[in-house]
Amino acid sequence: MKSIKIGLLGLGNVGYGTFSVLKRNQEEIKRRAGRGIEVVAVAVRDMARAEALVAGGCKVVNDPYLIVNDPEIDIVVELIGGYDLSKTLVMQAIANGKHVVTANKALLAVHGNEIFAAAQDKGVMVAFEAAVAGGIPIIKALREGLTANRIEWIAGIINGTTNFILSEMRDKGLDFATVLKQAQELGYAEADPTFDIEGVDAAHKATIMSAIAFGIPVQFDKAYVEGISNLNAVDIRYAEQLGYRIKLLGITKRATVNGVEGIELRVHPTLIPAKRLIANVEGAMNAVLVHGDAVGASLYSGRGAGAEPTASSVIADLVDITRLATADPEHRVPHLAFQPNAMTDIAILPMSEITTSYYLRMHVADQPGVLADLTRILAERGISIDAMLQKEPAEGETHTDIIMLTHQTQEKNVTAAIEKMEALNSVVGTVTKIRLENLS
Numbered sequence: 001m002k003s004i005k006i007g008l009l010g011l012g013n014v015g016y017g018t019f020s021v022l023k024r025n026q027e028e029i030k031r032r033a034g035r036g037i038e039v040v041a042v043a044v045r046d047m048a049r050a051e052a053l054v055a056g057g058c059k060v061v062n063d064p065y066l067i068v069n070d071p072e073i074d075i076v077v078e079l080i081g082g083y084d085l086s087k088t089l090v091m092q093a094i095a096n097g098k099h100v101v102t103a104n105k106a107l108l109a110v111h112g113n114e115i116f117a118a119a120q121d122k123g124v125m126v127a128f129e130a131a132v133a134g135g136i137p138i139i140k141a142l143r144e145g146l147t148a149n150r151i152e153w154i155a156g157i158i159n160g161t162t163n164f165i166l167s168e169m170r171d172k173g174l175d176f177a178t179v180l181k182q183a184q185e186l187g188y189a190e191a192d193p194t195f196d197i198e199g200v201d202a203a204h205k206a207t208i209m210s211a212i213a214f215g216i217p218v219q220f221d222k223a224y225v226e227g228i229s230n231l232n233a234v235d236i237r238y239a240e241q242l243g244y245r246i247k248l249l250g251i252t253k254r255a256t257v258n259g260v261e262g263i264e265l266r267v268h269p270t271l272i273p274a275k276r277l278i279a280n281v282e283g284a285m286n287a288v289l290v291h292g293d294a295v296g297a298s299l300y301s302g303r304g305a306g307a308e309p310t311a312s313s314v315i316a317d318l319v320d321i322t323r324l325a326t327a328d329p330e331h332r333v334p335h336l337a338f339q340p341n342a343m344t345d346i347a348i349l350p351m352s353e354i355t356t357s358y359y360l361r362m363h364v365a366d367q368p369g370v371l372a373d374l375t376r377i378l379a380e381r382g383i384s385i386d387a388m389l390q391k392e393p394a395e396g397e398t399h400t401d402i403i404m405l406t407h408q409t410q411e412k413n414v415t416a417a418i419e420k421m422e423a424l425n426s427v428v429g430t431v432t433k434i435r436l437e438n439l440s
Contacts, residue, residue: 001032001034001035001143002035002036003036003037003038004033004035004036004037004074004075004264004318004321004322004325005040005072005073005074006022006037006038006039006040006073006074006075006076006077006318006329007039007040007043007067007068007070007073007075007076007077008039008041008042008043008067008077008078008079009042009043009064009067009068009076009077009078009079009086009089009390010042010044010078010079010080010081011042011044011049011050011053011054011079011188012079012313013306013307013310014079014130014307014310014314015042015077016053016307017306017307017308017310017311018039018077018079018311018314018315019039019042019053019054019057019058019379020307020308020311021308021311021312021315022037022038022039022315022318025299029315029319031307031324032105032268032319033076033318033319033323034322034323035152035322037169037195037315037318037319039057039058040058040059040072040073040243041058041059041060041061041066041067041070041073042058042059042060042061042067043061043063043064043066043067044056044061044062045062046093047060047061047062049347051314052279060397061068064080064085064089065089065137065409066310067089067093068089068092068093068096069096071096072331073098074098074099074325075098075099075100075321076089076090076093076098076099076100076101077100077101077102077314077318078090078093078100078101078102078103078104078107079103079104079314080104080106081104081106081107082104082106083106083107083110083111083373086102086107087107087111087115090102090107090115090126091114091115091118094115094118094119094122094124094126095118095122097122097123097124097133097139097438098124099124099126099127099128099132099321099325100119100125100126100127101127101128101256101314101317101318101321102120102126102127102128102130102131103128103130103131103310103313103314104128104131104378105128105131105132105201105204105205105208106201106204108128108131108204108208108215108217108218109203109204109205109208109218110204110220110361112208112211112218113217113218115383116175116335116336116340117340119335120329120335123329124329125320125324125332125335126209126335127317127318127320127322128208128317129311129313129314129316129317129322130311130313130314130317131205131208132158132205132208132209132286133156133158133205133286133302133304134160134298134302134303134304134305134306134310134313135302135303135304135306135308135309135310135312135313136286136287136288136301136302136303136304136313137300137313137316138156138209138288138290138300139208139209139212140316140336141290141298141300141339142154142212142213142290143212143333143334144333144338145290146290146295146298148292149292149293149294150293150294151213151214151254151290151291151292152253152291152292152293153251153252153253153254153290153291154210154213154250154251154253154255154288154289154290154291155249155250155251155270155278155288155289155373155437155439156202156205156206156209156210156249156250156251156286156287156288156289156297157247157248157249157281157285157286157287157288157304158201158202158205158206158250158282158286158288158304159196159199159201159202159205159234159248159286159304160283160284160285160286160303160304160305161183161188161189161190161193161196161197161201161284162186162196162197162199162202162227162228162248163247163248163281163282163283163284163285163286164179164183164188164189164283164284165179165180165183165189165197165226165228165244166231166236166246166247166248166269167282167283168182168183169231169236170231170236170240170245172247172421173233173237174233175232175329175351175433176228176229176231176232176233180193180197181226188284188317188323196380197228197229198225198226198229199225199226199227199228199248199267199268200225200227201225202225202248202250202267203220203225203250203267204220205250206223206250206251206252206265206266206267207219207220207223207265209250209252210252210263210265211336212336212337213219213252213290213337213342214252214254214263214344214346215262215336215337215338215342215343215344216343216344216345216346218336219265219348222265222268222348223265223266223267223348224265224267224268225266225267225268226266226267226268226269227248227267227269228248228269231269232432234361234401235359235361235432235434236358238328238389238401238403239271239359240274241389242271242359242387242403242405243273243274243275244271244272244273244274244279244359244436245271245272245274245279245280246269246270246271246272247269247270247278247279247281248267248268248269248270249268249269249270249272249437250266250267250269251264251265251266251267251268251270251437252264252265253432255349255353255354255355257349257353259415260347261346261383262346262347262348262349262353263346263347263348263349264348264349265348266351266354268434268435269434269435270390270434270435270436270437271359271405271434271435271436271437272303272436272437272438272439273438273439276439277299277301278299278301278439281301284303284304284305285302285303285304286301286302286303286304286305286306287299287300287301287302288300288301289439297439313323315333319402325392334338351411352410352411352412352415353390353410353411353412354410355408355409355410355411356408356409356435356437357406357407357408357409357435357436357437358405358406358409358414358433358434358435358436358438359403359405359408359429359433359434359435359436360403360404360405360414360418360431360432360433361363361401361402361403361432361434362374362401362402362404362421362427362431362432363399363400363401363427363428363429364399364400364401364402364424364426364427364428365398365399365425365427365428366393366398366399367398367426369426370424370426370427371390371402373424373426374402374404374421374424374427376419377420377421378404378406378417380417381409381414382408382409382413382418383406383407383414383417384406384407384414385404385405385406385407386406386407387404387405388402388403388404388405389402389403389404390402390403391403399428405436406436418431418433
């Protein structure tokens with residue numbers, strides 16, 4: 001049987017990793033796929049660099065349209081990133097009847113509904129295991145391995161840059177700016193780290209997982225996104241004293257508000273009990289915790305980025321498509337796990353309606369009656385206290401920190417309580433609020 005012919009759009013770290021692993025493991029991959037998988041062309045800007053890397057192993061072009069319009073190419077692998085050009089190329093490849101593999105989470109989170117609909121109409125596959133958590137096969141787990149389950153919630157450490165920064169802040173007691181600079185020097189963070197540190201990258205990935213878990217359209221514009229750039233090292237230390245660690249989590253879960261089902265979709269710093277396995281995932285590693293009604297909680301952990309881990313997922317998609325290329329399109333695994341005509345449009349809940357627990361830190365005057373005022377404000381809004389830490393003022397100081405952990409309540413209740421707290425003369429500055437998930 002003739003080989004499947006692949007065209008790569010981009011030969012950066014992941015592109016070259018894909019080329020290298022395919023070449024190195026070609027016999028093993030052929031045994032699994034049932035036929036050879038061969039890269040026949042790559043499209044790049046820097047042709048001299050690419051020609052040196054592939055060393056005659058395939059054709060090198062500088063026009064990506066020569067790839068997507070080449071009738072000899074069966075699968076287009078999009079690894080250039082971004083929204084605009086990548087979308088145009090992917091849609092053109094689909095229109096030409098080609099299957100697509102992509103690692104572009106931003107593209108799918110924003111334009112996925114249009115792309116999947118076009119692929120469905122043309123009877124081709126769009127595979128994207130590498131778009132979420134690098135080498136961890138979480139997409140396959142959600143779409144296939146857990147298909148018997150009603151997924152209740154997902155919580156994931158799905159950005160290695162922020163996990164590295166938070167791990168270093170906790171281990172070494174350093175502030176955010178110092179660790180970010182270190183991360184950039186080590187290559188964990190980009191020169192412009194905004195997408196990572198402000199939670200956008202994690203939100204793209206959470207959006208995709210949410211769609212697969214609950215059979216809803218991708219809705220990145222409705223996700224709540226909060227990064228770690230304003231996180232204070234002192235809160236990491238206080239969380240540790242209370243038995244928690246702070247991670248940037250992508251969370252999506254089913255919820256019922258006033259008798260109506262909704263979906264939570266949010267990314268933000270989160271306190272997690274230190275005894276949870278996911279709380280101990282450190283450095284640039286990723287981990288995704290999924291709770292299904294039949295299987296309970298299952299944890300998927302590994303390298304969430306890097307050339308060969310991500311290439312591993314790209315090639316797994318290539319093997320899947322190779323196996324299924326001749327199958328009836330109606331009998332393939334749906335792009336978002338659920339049959340297209342069975343998708344539902346359950347509302348994404350506004351952040352004010354979500355229910356969780358909270359860590360609150362107040363810098364207050366060291367005087368009688370302050371604690372009573374704070375607890376009264378919480379009680380008036382039906383918020384109960386689970387734990388509290390009150391620090392002794394440093395010698396010569398007249399103010400100190402009070403830290404409270406609440407039981408579960410709606411976000412709008414905490415927001416209203418904080419507004420009242422900050423209006424007290426005894427409270428200095430703003431109240432720090434970090435959400436808390438027990439993940440039990």
